[in-house]
Amino acid sequence: MTYSVSGLSVVGVIGAGIMGAGIAQVLAASGFQTVLYDTRPEALAKAQADIHARLDRLAEKGQMGAQDAAHAKSRLRIASDLADLAPAGLVIEAIVENLEVKQALFRQLEEVVPETAVLASNTSSLSIAAIGRACRHRQRICGMHFFNPVPLMKLVEVIAGPATRPEVMQLATDLVGRMGKVAVVAKDGPGFLVNLGGRAFYTEALHIEAEGVASPEQIDRIMTAGCGFRMGPFALMDLTGIDVNFPVTGFIHQGHQYDPRLKTAPRHERMFEAGLYGRKVGRGFYDYSEGAAKPAA
Ligand code: NAI
Secondary structure, eight states, X not given: OOOOGGGOOEEEEEOOSHHHHHHHHHHHHTTOEEEEEOSOHHHHHHHHHHHHHHHHHHHHTTSSOHHHXXXXXXXXXXXXXXXXXXXXXXXXXXXXXXXXXXXXXXXXXXXXXXXXXXXXXXXXXXXXXXXXXXXXXXXXXXXXXXXXXXXXXXXXXXXXXXXXXXXXXXXXXXXXXXXXXXXEEEOSSTTTTHHHHTHHHHHHHHHHHHTTSOOHHHHHHIIIIXXXXXXXXXXXXXXXXXXXXXXXXXXXHHHTTTOGGGOOOHHHHHHHHHTOOBGGGTBSSEEOTTSSOEEOO
């Protein structure tokens, strides 16, 4: 078997949420027949409508040819049956950040795709080794960690598990290049590179807020106007989703032997438990019920 990006025509994406929809959009726009699968039909319908709208907007703004946008749309197929991923030479998983759920999916996926298909996870913090443990053919498992919003963010971390073949890493890296992005190979450690290095951005801000030194809005303003960040930590947590950011912070803290530098603040957990996930539900650190972000009461 030769692993070559030029031989890759069909790519599968599992999970039609924030990340899966972004990855599928960029794949389809980069010339790949893209099959997007989710267990929830409403998530698939929303992802397809959002992708079409974003492609239309790019064409209207002249950032993409109208015909290219139409071709990208025609390359995207939504699927409500996992078996529809059978022709895929590479599949990127972007479902809920839960090891058991991901392992169960990879086990099922191996029954559907050929032995030669590469299986990648977009996990933010779970170990590629642990995901691969559920698989019979571990040499084809890798991490491909995209960043939100996928169409805009250039970086993708590519991660090998203990059994991943170099050709698989090469294919994943080449695919990232074909998607117009930049691949950086990262070690399979908790949080890889970016989420480990960037953890202090969130946890420091949460502790400063908990100590009553400044409000989320003040901290965000300081980090944007003062330090030149595009978004402050609280606005970014709301964009990522607290349902993702809170467990990811916990996995990284645990994975680094409960290093106190990586510990979050109690408010983070309370928001997770209350379902205040951020933009996707209309309320997180900010209130989005009227469109623009307002300080949450
Ligand atoms: P999301 O909650 O927006 O979407 C997840 C989707 O997966 C949902 O549509 C859900 O119906 C579907 N799903 C859940 N279980 C499934 C299963 N067994 N089979 C098929 N579909 C299933 O989540 P989001 O934010 O897109 O995150 C997905 C993955 O990407 C997670 O592993 C997360 O850690 C990672 N990630 C998230 C980033 C972010 O900024 N939100 C950034 C980088 C990685």
